[in-house]
Amino acid sequence: MEIRIASDEDWPSIYPFYSAIMAEGKTYAFPEQQSLDEAKPWWMENPPGQTVVAVMDGKIVxxxxxxxxxxxxxxxxxxxSFLVDPAYQGRGVGRALGEYVINWSRGQGFRGIQFNAVVEVNAPAVHLWKSLGFEVIGTVPGTFDHPEHGLVGQHVMFHRL
Structure with missing residues (x-):
């Protein structure tokens, strides 16, 4: 798997799984049913931030x-923030992206990484972030309207660098 900086030309390949994940409504409180152009500024970062893609066998996953x-x-x-194409979940893509972010953040001189809103019932994400050294600092109750579980909390997670 290769992780590289995303270009504007990559956005049309990211958008299908971005759109599918937002439509599922289980992990992000982003607007749903955004067009390709409407969604782009929600995901593609400008400096000093950056957006990267994970590529397997020539496909952005x-x-x-x-x-x-x-x-x-x-x-x-x-x-x-992270997205993994649902067809590629469970193959280490999220872990590789998480490790990239930790290393990039250290290289940029950040003193820590804070995730502001990890949906508490997103067990795979919570498990992954804990395994990479993040702690749940607190949970804000009832702040995410999950399509299956109703109102659930969102964790604030922190990794000291």
């Missing part, structure tokens, strides 16, 4: 976006 969690006095802490 995942993506991550990363950058400062907050501007100004909060800019020493990074954040990131």
């Amino acid at each position: 995942g993506s991550a976006k990363m950058g400062p969690n907050k501007p100004g006095r909060g800019a020493h802490i990074g954040t990131a």
Whole structure:
């Protein structure tokens, strides 16, 4: 698997699984039913952040976006978001992207990485982030309207670098 910086030309290959994941409604509180052009600024980061893609056998199978969690006095802490094409889940794509983000964040001089909203019933993601050194700092109750579980909490997770 190769992880590389995403280009504008990659967006049409990311969009189908971005759109499918948003339509599923289980992991992100992003707008649903966005067009290709409407969705692009929600995922493709500008400097100082960056968006990357995971490529297997010439096909884009995942993506991550990363950058400062907050501007100004909060800019020493990074954040990131992740997408894995549902057809490629369980093949190490998320782990590879997570490891990339941790290494990139260290290289950028961030002091930690904060995930602001990990849906608490997203067990695969919670397990993955814990295995990569993230801790659940707290859970904000009832802040995500899950299509199967109703109102559930979102974890704030942190990895000290």
